[in-house]
Amino acid sequence: MKLVKTVNDLQKELQQLRMTGTVGFVPTMGALHKGHISLVEKAAKENPVVVVSIFVNPTQFNDPKDLERYPRDLEADLKRLEKSDITLVFAPSVEEMYPENDTRKFDFGMLETVMEGEHRPGHFNGVAQVVSKLFGMVKPDKAYFGIKDFQQVAIIKNMTEQLNLTVEIVACPIIREKSGLAMSSRNELLSSEERKNAAVISETLLKAKQLVGQKSVKELTEWVIENINKNPYLSVEYVEIVDDKKLQPVGNWEEENRIVGCVAVFCGKVRLIDNIVLN
Structure with missing residues (x-):
């Protein structure tokens, strides 16, 4: 090297x-x-x-x-x-x-x-x-x-x-910490407590994947925001459910392209992003 x-x-x-x-x-x-x-x-x-x-x-x-x-x-x-x-x-x-x-x-x-x-x-x-x-x-x-x-x-x-x-x-593919938190250089800026609580982001996305079909796109978006914001360490900047080609928000689960849930969340002052394929 x-x-x-x-x-x-x-x-x-x-x-x-x-x-x-x-x-x-x-x-x-x-x-x-x-x-x-x-x-x-x-x-x-x-x-x-x-x-x-x-x-x-x-x-x-x-x-x-x-x-x-x-x-x-x-x-x-x-x-x-x-x-x-x-x-x-x-x-x-x-x-x-x-x-x-x-x-x-x-x-x-x-x-x-x-x-x-x-x-x-x-x-x-x-x-x-x-x-x-x-x-x-x-x-x-x-x-x-x-x-x-x-x-x-x-x-x-x-x-x-x-x-x-x-x-x-x-x-x-995304590489994750044991907690499920997506690995990021910005994770180094988190305190130990913040890092622990930031795992709620990936936990929520995994649960959201299981709720596809049970909730509409709008309902699932609102559920993800509410679930993350319940944690006092976290504050959602956006949650978008989009198709993986044009990256535009979808209105239902019948899209022919893959559907991806994308989030940006503040954990304290540190901004974290994550995503998951939902369908």
Whole structure:
């Protein structure tokens, strides 16, 4: 495993490595956990060359305080990656990624008008900015993303189509803590009590799946909100039940596409997201 911090060094290394086969890429914002490692392991099984990027991207944060408190520990991240079969770690500075103002704008239509897009204006344009830049630098054959960020995966797939990129986007399952809480870098910001109570989010989603058909979409949405908000540590920002292609709210359970329940919940000051396939 070799650490590089500049685009020039990254591309020099990759020039030789590409001769050995396909390049798998795992973009991260650091604060690595088992969820990230599962992506790395899948990439290593499918590609002889694996690149992991560690970069906290400022353009996808619409709240400066959220950016400021996002966990960062490169040394700890590198230790977590030591046991994995990784070729390169790319950890650029903000100046390296954005040497000048990037005015690249994307239009994702309906995909960005709901859920995260509605509650975090500009977030997905920032995500697309950095991921498109990273794809241009790494030129991977496959890129691996966790489905916990369900809407983000749809956005990135759309972005690759818009830019006519050949990279294959591989969506990987949510990895959960023993309590059921979806693994997230933001979990590190929770107190022990908050972390314990945050498990109510996944518990509620699992119960909701069992109630499909017994309750209407509207009734189930209201039930999920009420059940989570009963916990004094938790406050729902949104609950949406959507189809998995257009990400638009559904009115009944007869959709031909998969139906997914998506939530954003504040646990104290920490914002957590999760989702579950309901049908």
